[in-house]
Amino acid sequence: MIYSGVLTKMRTELSDTVQYYLVWKDDFIHMNQLIGKKISINFLKYECLNCGLQKKIFRQGLCYDCFSSIPQAGEWVISPEKSKAHLDEEDRDLEYEKRSQLQPHIVYLANSSDVKVGVTRKTQVPTRWIDQGAHEAIEIVEVPNRYLAGITEVALKNHVADKTNWRKMLTNDVLDLDLHAERDKLKQFIPDEARDYYLASNKETEIKFPVEKYPEKVKTLNLSKSPFYEGLLRGIKGQYLIFDDGTAFNVRGHEGHVVEIKVVL
Numbered sequence: 001m002i003y004s005g006v007l008t009k010m011r012t013e014l015s016d017t018v019q020y021y022l023v024w025k026d027d028f029i030h031m032n033q034l035i036g037k038k039i040s041i042n043f044l045k046y047e048c049l050n051c052g053l054q055k056k057i058f059r060q061g062l063c064y065d066c067f068s069s070i071p072q073a074g075e076w077v078i079s080p081e082k083s084k085a086h087l088d089e090e091d092r093d094l095e096y097e098k099r100s101q102l103q104p105h106i107v108y109l110a111n112s113s114d115v116k117v118g119v120t121r122k123t124q125v126p127t128r129w130i131d132q133g134a135h136e137a138i139e140i141v142e143v144p145n146r147y148l149a150g151i152t153e154v155a156l157k158n159h160v161a162d163k164t165n166w167r168k169m170l171t172n173d174v175l176d177l178d179l180h181a182e183r184d185k186l187k188q189f190i191p192d193e194a195r196d197y198y199l200a201s202n203k204e205t206e207i208k209f210p211v212e213k214y215p216e217k218v219k220t221l222n223l224s225k226s227p228f229y230e231g232l233l234r235g236i237k238g239q240y241l242i243f244d245d246g247t248a249f250n251v252r253g254h255e256g257h258v259v260e261i262k263v264v265l
């Protein structure tokens with residue numbers, strides 16, 4: 001079987017183990033069914049997810065020109081504390097920014113390698129946690145806009161990590177922690193503006209990923225450098241396909257790459 005199209009991050013479903021779908025224009029692959037099979041990935045060309053042109057991908061599946069201009073890639077996306085829609089101030093497109101920023105946001109703790117703090121729109125829970133490969137996560141505050149989530153994250157970052165160690169995440173070099181206790185410890189550092197939004201009673205969410213065997217060492221596959229790869233798929237965690245030889249392929253990191261995926265056997 002051969003599938004071909006432009007890569008976008010895998011869609012996910014939280015059930016006993018996470019279900020992964022690679023979605024093409026008029027087709028999809030249920031990736032869990034390919035675990036235990038040999039597949040090949042062949043990089044054909046770039047295709048910007050916004051303009052559709054065959055231009056080198058800069059970030060987030062976008063060419064440089066689109067990344068520098070469209071509202072979906074404003075600085076406030078990566079740095080929520082820079083959000084300004086609540087002040088009626090435009091960054092690139094105020095209507096878009098109001099729709100995105102002025103809605104419930106969650107500041108959470110997720111454990112994918114070490115405990116880290118993060119921000120997401122409420123509608124993206126638990127998708128965001130799955131994408132990060134977190135095996136457990138818990139909400140800290142639910143606030144009415146992105147700015148408040150951003151300043152809370154900034155304040156908490158002084159006391160907890162804000163980056164995932166993907167190597168530890170992919171080798172499953174992780175611990176089960178009591179995130180309720182971690183949350184309670186951080187409560188005192190929530191800024192005054194967000195203090196009333198503390199969530200004291202939410203329970204930890206546990207996430208199980210479909211991985212038959214974790215590698216001891218990982219190396220990442222970069223299609224721009226190695227345009228063809230073939231290997232035995234052993235599992236999926238976060239947005240990574242994990243292969244038997246320790247190769248990890250970050251699907252999200254390859255958004256905007258047109259590929260051909262073949263099930264070899």
Ligand SMILES: [Zn+2]
Pocket residue numbers: 048049050051052053055062063064065066067
């Ligand atoms: Zn573009």
